[in-house]
Amino acid sequence: MSHAQSLVCKECGARYPLEPRTVCDIDFGPVEVAYDYDAMRGHVTRQSIEAGPRSLWRYRDLLPIDGRPRAGLKSGWTPLVKADRLAAELGIRELYIKDDSANYPTFSYKDRVVAVALTKAAEFGFDTVGCASTGNLAHSVAAHAAAAGMRAFVVVPHDLEEGKMVGMTVFGPRVVRVRGNYDDVNRLCSQIADKYNWAIVNVNLRPYYTEGAKTHGFEIAEQLGWRLPKHTVVPVAGGTILPKVAKAYHELITLGLVEDNQPRFHGAQAAGCNPVVDAICKGEDIFHPQKPKTIAKSIAIGNPADGYYVIQTVRKSGGTGMSATDDEIIAAIKLLARMEGIFTEPAGGTTLACAIKLIQSGAIPRDESLCVCITGNGLKTLEVMQGQFAQSPVIEARLADFDRIVQEATEPAAANHVKGNSSCQTA
Numbered sequence: 001m002s003h004a005q006s007l008v009c010k011e012c013g014a015r016y017p018l019e020p021r022t023v024c025d026i027d028f029g030p031v032e033v034a035y036d037y038d039a040m041r042g043h044v045t046r047q048s049i050e051a052g053p054r055s056l057w058r059y060r061d062l063l064p065i066d067g068r069p070r071a072g073l074k075s076g077w078t079p080l081v082k083a084d085r086l087a088a089e090l091g092i093r094e095l096y097i098k099d100d101s102a103n104y105p106t107f108s109y110k111d112r113v114v115a116v117a118l119t120k121a122a123e124f125g126f127d128t129v130g131c132a133s134t135g136n137l138a139h140s141v142a143a144h145a146a147a148a149g150m151r152a153f154v155v156v157p158h159d160l161e162e163g164k165m166v167g168m169t170v171f172g173p174r175v176v177r178v179r180g181n182y183d184d185v186n187r188l189c190s191q192i193a194d195k196y197n198w199a200i201v202n203v204n205l206r207p208y209y210t211e212g213a214k215t216h217g218f219e220i221a222e223q224l225g226w227r228l229p230k231h232t233v234v235p236v237a238g239g240t241i242l243p244k245v246a247k248a249y250h251e252l253i254t255l256g257l258v259e260d261n262q263p264r265f266h267g268a269q270a271a272g273c274n275p276v277v278d279a280i281c282k283g284e285d286i287f288h289p290q291k292p293k294t295i296a297k298s299i300a301i302g303n304p305a306d307g308y309y310v311i312q313t314v315r316k317s318g319g320t321g322m323s324a325t326d327d328e329i330i331a332a333i334k335l336l337a338r339m340e341g342i343f344t345e346p347a348g349g350t351t352l353a354c355a356i357k358l359i360q361s362g363a364i365p366r367d368e369s370l371c372v373c374i375t376g377n378g379l380k381t382l383e384v385m386q387g388q389f390a391q392s393p394v395i396e397a398r399l400a401d402f403d404r405i406v407q408e409a410t411e412p413a414a415a416n417h418v419k420g421n422s423s424c425q426t427a
């Protein structure tokens with residue numbers, strides 16, 4: 001049995017049994033899983049975790065799962081890269097990339113939340129699963145459902161990148177495209193969850209789904225040798241991952257598994273869809289919904305379900321927010337690829353571009369440790385990079401022709417730097 005005790009309303013503290021549920025009946029506040037940390041202490045140790053599988057399931061005792069994992073058996077345990085070349089380029093002492101572009105099976109952080117949500121869906125006895133998605137979640141639900149033998153309906157905005165459409169359709173779910181943006185899709189999915197008795201992972205299974213995102217944070221700490229980075233820069237879309245990485249760090253502190261270094265969290269959004277960063281920078285508690293207009297489609301959520309909690313988490317930690325323009329996002333994608341050999345999608349480009357601007361502004365001091373969360377893979381969004389590079393030369397198969405190219409080859413042009421140094425920049 002897990003150490004999860006109940007669902008608890010994040011607003012009024014009302015408690016509910018561990019059941020499919022999104023909000024509190026009293027005040028409609030979101031509910032999340034509460035644990036018995038006293039019972040965990042001494043039982044959940046560094047050794048017990050290290051003895052677990054090389055997947056996110058090594059943290060099973062910190063997740064709301066009663067039985068065996070039913071999905072995502074190989075998900076998680078992605079590389080934490082010590083990015084020394086990029087650190088030197090940016091003039092920062094200690095830089096890490098948590099690389100979920102290598103996640104299994106669908107190359108984004110969503111494989112974590114889906115592994116937990118589909119395991120819980122099977123525990124609850126659902127036979128059909130679904131989601132409202134900007135692309136990566138649908139990709140992941142489709143793949144995990146196929147492997148688990150579950151029926152899947154995935155609902156997405158009509159204008160997703162071709163790579164993502166093919167990537168999800170190949171697994172055989174019912175893909176439904178909605179004329180509208182993610183917020184329209186999400187509204188429809190709430191109605192679907194009410195009408196059909198299906199597990200819509202980010203609606204009626206949301207409290208369990210979001211817990212899966214903690215594993216991104218657990219891994220950062222364990223892979224750093226049971227230590228926390230001082231700064232963590234996290235992308236924000238619906239607002240799941242940032243507060244859950246913070247929850248992960250604080251659970252490890254509560255259980256005495258890491259030292260409390262008062263970690264700071266910084267939210268990253270695209271300038272074309274930055275309701276949360278905008279509110280953080282203006283010192284407001286409530287964000288104003290926006291209509292997204294950015295190449296970073298996977299994080300283009302204008303009315304984020306957990307945006308309020310991102311603002312609270314960031315502010316409480318002493319962190320801040322930053323946004324990046326589409327040009328800065330592309331420049332950061334190229335920089336990460338050239339410095340560290342990691343090809344991320346625009347969500348990752350956004351996160352790195354914002355991290356660079358936070359370093360330049362002084363919000364992240366150059367002598368403090370920093371982890372940048374890269375949550376998606378560039379091979380799924382090739383269209384955004386089309387036209388970004390000069391055509392490669394075509395030659396006859398003659399050594400002399402090749403020699404000419406070697407002669408012409410100059411040092412690679414200086415990386416396209418991300419500019420900007422305002423301490424809390426929203427566009």
Ligand SMILES: Cc1ncc(COP(=O)(O)O)c(C=O)c1O
Nearest residue numbers: 136237238239240241298375376
């Ligand atoms: C690649 C990628 N990164 C980050 C996010 C951030 O999601 P959230 O804030 O909802 O956890 C998403 C959401 O879809 C995503 O696809």
